[in-house]
Amino acid sequence: MTLSKPLAALIIPTVLGACAVLMPAPNESLTRGATIYAAECAACHGAAGDGAGAASLGLGMTPPDLTGLRARNDGVFPRAFVQRFVLGQLEKEDPDAAMPTFGTVGLEHAQSEGEVTASDMVALLDYMETLQR
Numbered sequence: 001m002t003l004s005k006p007l008a009a010l011i012i013p014t015v016l017g018a019c020a021v022l023m024p025a026p027n028e029s030l031t032r033g034a035t036i037y038a039a040e041c042a043a044c045h046g047a048a049g050d051g052a053g054a055a056s057l058g059l060g061m062t063p064p065d066l067t068g069l070r071a072r073n074d075g076v077f078p079r080a081f082v083q084r085f086v087l088g089q090l091e092k093e094d095p096d097a098a099m100p101t102f103g104t105v106g107l108e109h110a111q112s113e114g115e116v117t118a119s120d121m122v123a124l125l126d127y128m129e130t131l132q133r
């Protein structure tokens with residue numbers, strides 16, 4: 001089916017307008033992602049994601065450098081892998097590794113109540129993508 005031009009002129013801005021309302025502005029999402037990262041990940045993976053957070057000293061292993069995820073994945077940031085890894089849906093290389101599993105509101109650890117909201121996960125992934133070298 002092809003839309004008549006006047007109809008398309010009516011529908012397209014309406015759809016785009018609805019998207020703009022539903023999706024947070026990119027900057028908002030990045031700010032949210034940075035907050036989540038700082039609260040949940042930086043202690044082990046480092047403030048800049050390079051794997052040298054204060055808590056990593058007692059882990060017995062250096063957490064992987066998260067700034068190299070894209071470089072290690074042929075130049076494509078592996079969003080699906082990161083999401084599934086963080087949610088504990090992938091097997092860890094070392095089952096005893098200290099990487100916590102996050103629940104499925106607010107990326108709280110699985111041990112505590114709550115679920116990870118889709119928008120929080122998108123915000124975290126968007127932010128992590130900006131950390132790639």
Ligand code: HEC
Binds near residue numbers: 055061063069095
């Ligand atoms: C208590 C320390 C700790 C915290 C907190 C932590 N991680 Fe990890 N993370 C690790 C360790 C240790 C590994 C290595 C696990 C393994 O290889 O089995 C790891 C592995 C990973 C990996 C796999 C990287 C790769 O190249 O294989 C990703 C992605 C990751 N963490 C992301 C995150 C994110 C995102 C957060 C915050 C939501 C987070 N981690 C919080 C310790 C931590």
